[in-house]
Amino acid sequence: MFESLKPVGMDPILGLMAAFRADTRDNKIDLGVGVYQDDRGRTPVMASVKQAESRLMELEITKSYQGIAGDPEFNQRMLELLFGADHSILNSGRIKSIQAPGGSGALRVGAEVIQRARPDAEIWVGVPTWPNHVPLMSSAGLKIKEYPYYDLSSHEINFSGMMDALRQVPAGDIVLLHGCCHNPTGADLSRDQWDQIADLALERGFIPYIDTAYQGLGDGLDEDAYSLRMMAERLPELVVASSCSKNFGLYRERTGSITFIAESAEQVEVVASQAMAVARQTYSMPPAHGALLVSLILGDQELRAAWQTELDEVRHRIQSMRGLLAEGIQNNAAGQDFSHIVRQKGMFSFLGLKPEQLDALREDYGIYIVSSSRVNLAGINSSNIGYLCDSILAVLDK
Helix, strand or coil, rough: CCCCCCCCCHHHHHHHHHHHHHCCCCEECCCCCCCCCCCCCCCCCCCCHHHHHHHHHHCCCCCCCCCCCHHHHHHHHHHHHHHHCHHHHHHHCCCCEEEEEEEHHHHHHHHHHHHHHHHCCCEEEEECCCCCCCHHHHHHCCCEEEEEEEEECCCCEEEHHHHHHHHCCHHHCEEEECCCCCCCCCCCCHHHHHHHHHHHHHCCEEEEEEEEEECCCCCCCCHHHHHHHHHHHHCCEEEEEEECEEEEEEEEHCCCCEHHHHHHHHHHHHHHHHHHHHHHHCCCCCCCCHHHHHHHHCCHHHHHHHHHHHHHHHHHHHHHHHHHHHHHHHCCCCCCCCCCCCCCCEEEEEEECHHHHHHHHHHHCCCCCCCEEHEEEEEEECCCHHHHHHHHHHHHHC
16 A cells, blocks of 8 residues: 655754754754743743643543533633733624644644635745745645745845735635744734735735734734734634744643634634534544643733743843844854844744855854754853854854
């Protein structure tokens, strides 16, 4: 049966991780893997999560399956986190959310529902975007179209090019957008730009599909949700995939949700039934542990306050590393401008280094960066920032 199969090439980021692990140098630095690391280079369990786990050990009385939609309290509290507890959409009857196995699982459920609703629909994806967006969407049967998002030469969003492309999107097509902390560029749309996209969605009749995986890591929990809350107020239809991997540190627990807003309460019930059918046919029931932890944290005033303090510390540490890196490599022999690093948000940014410079960083200095020159700012800390800056300056001098 299997003799006709061909090997699938390793994901470049996974390959980079394997090469990093095999490197025996003590001063090696991994700026490729997309997880948060603290100033000691660890990806820690948040103290608030540990407290919630301790409580859960006492409260949990069964390991039986959850329902297909997941934990009801988690779903409700995630809606309040995403849209705000007082948002009118929450009492409209037009919104439904189900728990999903991480942001990737949420994206896939959303894609499958879209494909069922409109098999001929195309999904418009920005260039560049998270590398797994296209495989996730296309393998669900959606046709991929592209719009320009980021100008590598100016290190800015190509908003005019983006809007020109979106003016060609036909009614019923889907436009995939990053809610905040754009991966891989770190370049986020302004509120005015979000408003213009909403205007165009109303005019053209396309449906935004917002992937929000970093709420709280950009400007703050409420600030990072502007796009969701504004569009939920203005648009008849919206799809939102959310993840708790980064802002709760629940990477391996695979905790996320997929949310649908429809034109009517009757329509959203049908959509939710289709989403649950997709879930049943894909993974049957979502994992419980991470969702129960999030529900405990968001539902307890003390735990929530502790979590928000930790999340603020994460955001401020990343911002600090942005500033130190930009300052440390700004005055370089190549005359290359790195001031964009400070203007951007979240964990990622493009350095704009050439392939041979990235090769030299890896081979000569043990610094691992993916071929696009996207760096994870959270991989930088007070112990390696000096060595990192000196190494980048050295390859820029060649």
